[in-house]
Amino acid sequence: MTRLAANLSMLFTDAPFLDRFDRAAAAGFEAVEFLFPYAHSIDEVKARLDRNGLSLTLINAFAGDWAGGERGFAARPSKTAEFAASLNQAIDYATGLGCPRIHVMSGITADEPDASACEAAWMGNMRLAADRTANAGLEVSIEPLNTRDMPGYFLAHQDAALDLIGKLDRRNVRLQFDVYHAQIMDGDIIRRIERLKGAYGHVQIAGVPDRHEPDTGELNYAAIFEAFDRVGFDGFLGCEYNPRGRTEDGLGWAAPFLTQKGA
Numbered sequence: 001m002t003r004l005a006a007n008l009s010m011l012f013t014d015a016p017f018l019d020r021f022d023r024a025a026a027a028g029f030e031a032v033e034f035l036f037p038y039a040h041s042i043d044e045v046k047a048r049l050d051r052n053g054l055s056l057t058l059i060n061a062f063a064g065d066w067a068g069g070e071r072g073f074a075a076r077p078s079k080t081a082e083f084a085a086s087l088n089q090a091i092d093y094a095t096g097l098g099c100p101r102i103h104v105m106s107g108i109t110a111d112e113p114d115a116s117a118c119e120a121a122w123m124g125n126m127r128l129a130a131d132r133t134a135n136a137g138l139e140v141s142i143e144p145l146n147t148r149d150m151p152g153y154f155l156a157h158q159d160a161a162l163d164l165i166g167k168l169d170r171r172n173v174r175l176q177f178d179v180y181h182a183q184i185m186d187g188d189i190i191r192r193i194e195r196l197k198g199a200y201g202h203v204q205i206a207g208v209p210d211r212h213e214p215d216t217g218e219l220n221y222a223a224i225f226e227a228f229d230r231v232g233f234d235g236f237l238g239c240e241y242n243p244r245g246r247t248e249d250g251l252g253w254a255a256p257f258l259t260q261k262g263a
């Protein structure tokens with residue numbers, strides 16, 4: 001069964017962040033995800049989830065100066081203190097908000113002088129993340145990002161991320177399988193959904209190549225939804241795209257999977 005989560009960092013962005021929860025629920029979503037809730041208290045965010053009966057599927061740990069180009073710390077040898085602080089904060093939010101999963105970003109490492117030091121930093125930081133989140137009953141996700149949108153990011157390919165997860169040897173770290181990034185970098189989406197079954201705990205979707213609604217472009221999302229069903233994926237598909245216009249006007253493709261309000 002296809003279950004959708006609205007990504008509130010990208011959908012309904014004509015409204016202030018806290019009002020996006022109301023808009024997502026009114027549009028028929030039962031779940032949401034977002035990158036960084038940290039400008040708001042846990043209580044403020046929880047009140048919006050509760051009053052709309054929404055569950056939360058994913059948050060990101062703080063990733064640094066986003067506008068300045070930072071994209072997390074895990075693979076950056078000089079940022080271990082920032083990493084630990086962002087992890088503790090994210091665990092507090094995830095626990096307080098009933099969110100099962102934290103996306104921990106690895107960082108831009110293209111300019112780091114020593115690639116092996118980046119991998120060593122990643123291993124150490126991610127083991128810390130895995131162990132602390134496991135104690136809190138949470139999962140960590142890592143996400144390869146396409147090099148067109150995110151040049152220099154530490155993780156770009158699905159198989160490379162899987163290799164790192166294998167070396168990490170922690171059961172609560174899994175892939176965040178973003179179909180948009182995976183198609184741009186690796187392709188072979190249906191076979192990949194089958195082959196990586198169990199290795200991804202969260203999925204995100206968007207049209208390719210423009211990152212708009214998943215109803216145009218080079219991917220056949222009806223077949224992709226069927227493939228996730230066929231392999232028994234029972235998590236949420238995060239709608240992480242830039243709407244072509246007002247979010248609600250572009251939700252025709254999602255209508256079969258949204259709660260019909262007033263029905």
Ligand SMILES: O=C(O)C(=O)[C@@H](O)CO
Nearest residue numbers: 035060103143145178240
């Ligand atoms: O850009 C994406 O895709 C995401 O999922 C964000 O969390 C940033 O990595």
Ligand SMILES: [Mg+2]
Nearest residue numbers: 143178204240
């Ligand atoms: Mg994503």
